[in-house]
Amino acid sequence: MNELDAFADLERRLQRRVSTRVVPFAWGEAFLDDDLPTRFYSNFLLAEGALEGVSADDLIGAAEEILGGGAFRHRLVIVHDAHAADRLEAGFRASGFERSGEVIHIHRRDPDRPGALLVDEASFAEARDLIVATYVEDDHLPSELAVPFTDHRAKYEREIGARFFVARVDGEPAGHCELYLDGDDAQVENVATLVRFRNRGVARSAVLAAVDAAREAGAARTYIVADGDDWPKQLYERLGFDAIGSEAAFLKAPEAPATA
Numbered sequence: 001m002n003e004l005d006a007f008a009d010l011e012r013r014l015q016r017r018v019s020t021r022v023v024p025f026a027w028g029e030a031f032l033d034d035d036l037p038t039r040f041y042s043n044f045l046l047a048e049g050a051l052e053g054v055s056a057d058d059l060i061g062a063a064e065e066i067l068g069g070g071a072f073r074h075r076l077v078i079v080h081d082a083h084a085a086d087r088l089e090a091g092f093r094a095s096g097f098e099r100s101g102e103v104i105h106i107h108r109r110d111p112d113r114p115g116a117l118l119v120d121e122a123s124f125a126e127a128r129d130l131i132v133a134t135y136v137e138d139d140h141l142p143s144e145l146a147v148p149f150t151d152h153r154a155k156y157e158r159e160i161g162a163r164f165f166v167a168r169v170d171g172e173p174a175g176h177c178e179l180y181l182d183g184d185d186a187q188v189e190n191v192a193t194l195v196r197f198r199n200r201g202v203a204r205s206a207v208l209a210a211v212d213a214a215r216e217a218g219a220a221r222t223y224i225v226a227d228g229d230d231w232p233k234q235l236y237e238r239l240g241f242d243a244i245g246s247e248a249a250f251l252k253a254p255e256a257p258a259t260a
Contacts, residue, residue, distance in 0.1 A: 003106050004245040007223050008080055010185040012046070017159045025062045027054055036152050037071035038145060040251060044076035051084040056091025059250075073254035078247055085248035092250040100249050101228035105241035106221055107211055112238045115205030118168045121213070122176075124157040127164040130173040134192035153190070156180070163213065167193075167206040175202035179210040186214035186222040191232065203232070207239055 001009065015031040016022055023030040025045065033042040045063050047054075063075045075097070079085040089099055131153060135146035156162035156178065163179045175193035179186060188210045193202040207224070214222045224241055226233035233243070 003221060004104065006185060006221055007104050007106070007187075007244075008048070010182060010187060010223070013182055014160055014180055014187070015046075018042070018155055023066050025066065027051060027059065027062070030062075030066045032066075032072075033152075034071070035155070036148060038073075039149060039152065040074050040076050040253075042152070043067065043072050043074070044078055044249075047077055047079045047084075048081075049084075050081050051079070051088070054084075054088075056088045056095065056097075056250075059088070060092070060095050060097075075252040077250045079250065080247050082246055082248065085250075088250070089248075095252070097250040097252045100251065101246050102225050102249065103228045103233050103243050104245050104247065105224050105226065105233070105236050105243050107214075107224070107240050108242050109240035111204075111208060111240045115167075115208040116201050117174070117205035118171075119205050119209035120166050120168065121209075122164045122166045124154045124162070124164060127166055127173075127176055128153075130166060130176055130194075131190075131192070133194060134176070137195050138192075153178070163210070165206045165209045165213070167202045167209075169197050169200055169202065172197075174200070175206055177203070177206040177210050179213055181214060181217050181219060184218075184220040186217070186219035188214075188222065188224045191224075203235060204239060207236070211239070 019031040020034045021032040028047045030045045036042050047059055059077050063077050067075055128150060132146055132150045135141055135149050136143060160180050164176060166173050166176045168174055174197035177191040178189045188207055191203050191207060211222055224236050226236055
């Protein structure tokens with residue numbers, strides 16, 4: 001199995017363990033978490049393969065059938081094959097979906113320099129207040145979702161053994177990340193830094209501590225995923241990660257409620 005296929009397999013294994021339901025459809029599987037229907041990336045369709053002969057309308061219809069009629073107000077379809085995503089994009093956009101891309105990286109090299117901050121491994125309960133604070137500062141997340149999105153991380157600790165790494169500045173919790181381990185594979189995820197501590201090496205220190213922990217646990221492959229349009233992918237490359245592929249997400253977000 002090549003590195004990109006191994007990541008896709010890891011993604012499926014982890015999602016199955018944190019989902020309340022897995023619903024097969026003609027071109028893949030849908031992963032659903034009825035405990036948190038507002039979280040887009042806990043409730044989505046994963047379309048796999050080259051998808052020859054499949055149209056955007058086919059996938060939109062599947063999303064409507066699976067996500068429609070219940071608590072899910074969004075529609076999200078993730079397409080692993082980049083060529084298929086390019087072909088399908090116009091059809092998704094015509095139906096009101098926006099495309100975003102995530103770049104998948106694997107750790108292969110030594111970092112350009114080590115982390116300089118103290119990093120502690122913590123339980124979810126110990127890291128909870130810090131995670132809430134980073135969600136509150138996230139401009140893309142409504143403030144009322146900060147607590148439910150944080151408490152959702154407890155499921156990752158319970159179901160997949162997520163490990164939490166907290167970087168400190170002058171003894172104060174400043175940022176964090178999570179590490180998921182499954183067999184030969186590991187993934188670093190949910191990297192965040194409090195605004196007042198940014199540009200001080202917080203993410204670098206937390207991520208490298210997680211990478212070291214994955215190596216010590218015997219992981220042969222350690223992955224991290226970055227937004228294709230954002231700066232963290234450049235940091236991850238300096239930390240020794242190489243980009244190996246991408247996946248496309250087609251999202252139709254809920255309409256904002258009308259205001260007076």
